[in-house]
Amino acid sequence: MVIPPLLLQFLVSLTAILALYGLARMLGFGSKPKLVDEASVRFKAGEVEDGFVAERIAISKPGDTALARDANAQIMVIKRHGNRFAGRILSDQTLVREEVDAIIVDCGDTQFGSVRLSLDQPSIWVDAINRL
Structure with missing residues (x-):
């Protein structure tokens, strides 16, 4: 099975974006701070x-x-x-x-x-x- 180069590039880019998003969420970036106490x-x-x-x-x-x-x-x-x-x-x-x-x-x-x-x-x- 031959994967077209553009599809492969898209899938690799999408995987990298999702990995960076997951890392940012794990580190707490983008979260809304609260006054809890x-x-x-x-x-x-x-x-x-x-x-x-x-x-x-x-x-x-x-x-x-x-x-x-x-x-x-x-x-x-x-x-x-x-x-x-x-x-x-x-x-x-x-x-x-x-x-x-x-x-x-x-x-x-x-x-x-x-x-x-x-x-x-x-x-x-x-x-x-x-x-x-």
């Missing part, structure tokens, strides 16, 4: 703002956003941005509105955008943000 939120908050030590934390149900408050009553919103996390310290210019099971936080930075957080007790955080 308070320690991960503290770590990300410290990366965003040097010296920020979160004392109270709320992680959204999907694990892609969080709120953190420090001892100085500063509140930081953290969201996934690609395969990393970005955050902003909220100010008195921050707009927040409550929905049935979530809050929408708009920190006023157009590049950061607004953040939807699906929290267990959203009204506590709405009050805290409004007091800024």
Whole structure:
């Protein structure tokens, strides 16, 4: 049986692509990071703002956003941005509105955008943000 050269080249290329895809998935490339616990939120908050030590934390149900408050009553919103996390310290210019099971936080930075957080007790955080 003679295999045409173009078909052989296609099959070898397809095998190589699938092997590279499998290797990338095995190494965790392309996966979406999550905020799984308070320690991960503290770590990300410290990366965003040097010296920020979160004392109270709320992680959204999907694990892609969080709120953190420090001892100085500063509140930081953290969201996934690609395969990393970005955050902003909220100010008195921050707009927040409550929905049935979530809050929408708009920190006023157009590049950061607004953040939807699906929290267990959203009204506590709405009050805290409004007091800024």
